[in-house]
Amino acid sequence: MRNPMDILTPDAALVLADRYWRIHGDICALPSYADQNFRIRTEHGEYVLKVAHPSWSRLDLDLENQAMMTLAEREPALQWPRVQLAVDGEHLLTLPIAGQPCQVRVLSFVPGTTYADAIGAVPKTQRAALHESLGSAVGRLTRGLQDFHHPAADRQHDWNLLRLPTLCGEIAHIEDAGLRAIVQTHAETFCARLPQWGAQLPITVLHNDANDLNVIVADDGDGQRVRAVIDFGDMCTSFRLADLAIACTYAMQHEADPVACARTIVRGYLAQCPLLRIELEQLHAFILARLCHSVLMATRAHREEPDNPFILVSQQGVRALLRELAEVNHDAIVGPFLEPSHD
Secondary structure (H helix, E strand, O other): OOOHHHOOOHHHHHHHHHHHHOOOOEEEEEOOOOOEEEEEEEOOEEEEEEEOOOOOOHHHHHHHHHHHHHHHHHOOOOOOOOEEOOOOOOOOEEEEEOOEEEEEEEEEOOOOEEHHHHHHHOOHHHHHHHHHHHHHHHHHHHHHOOOOOOHHHHOOOOOOHHHHHHHHHHHHHOOOHHHHHHHHHHHHHHHHHHHHHHHHOOEEEEOOOOOOOOEEEEEOOOOEEEEEEOOOOOOEEEEOOHHHHHHHHHHHOOOOOHHHHHHHHHHHHHHHOOOOHHHHHOHHHHHHHHHHHHHHHHHHHHHHOOOOOHHHHOOHHHHHHHHHHOOOOOOOOOHHHOOOOOO
């Protein structure tokens, strides 16, 4: 199958936007890992036209769109990417591009800066407010997807923590002996407890990727605050707790005191979405598991592409945080929230 991702020109993309969505303005290409994306500036707002890579099924993209539409309706306080309906009322079109059918959709563009790019300029005195707003946003995300169902959400996804057991074979390939021992201890402990947790912890549809590149922040007049969470491509069905753990995992890597950072994120989250006491008690284990998951995914990728230096360089923050948290008491983050009970 021919890959159309480098074939559609901005002018041709604008023709599609005008013909099917009545959107016309200034257009430019946006960087994308797999899809082809175009930003369109109009008098009425800014939009992103997205041409999906052929590897994405229509059902996968429908899952993303349905989730974003649900969140826009249930949690309008945040600026989720808004799905734009085409002139025929559909939210996802199959259009011929470069001689093959492609899935095309248009979302609103969310203005702001990624958390990763913004955090370095946020004064230490203002970071707690940013952390709390991150927790609040992810809490709204969890709350907004409560009782959300879609057949594609049950797909097998590499980044689903429920699939951590499938990566444990990579432990032996971690070159650093000290790190290998930490990952082995915490990944295997987590995997051993999965059957028990599967019966005790709520399972739901997750965003599953509230990392520092998918969180958008902007100045609300009092400093930087989280405006939106974007990129729904990693959605899956897993433990409700995982979205909070993932958000903590990435934000903590930017801080000298990661425990205090996570504690503030949890406070913001619980104000929007209370958790069971048993969930809170496992947060530390879930953060460690996500860090182990990242190490193991990178280890596998490095074995497959040993000449790609970026794979392990991007792991520096992950591995440093894993080493630090492995020495921290498991109640250090959630202790203040265990009394009174949040059951």
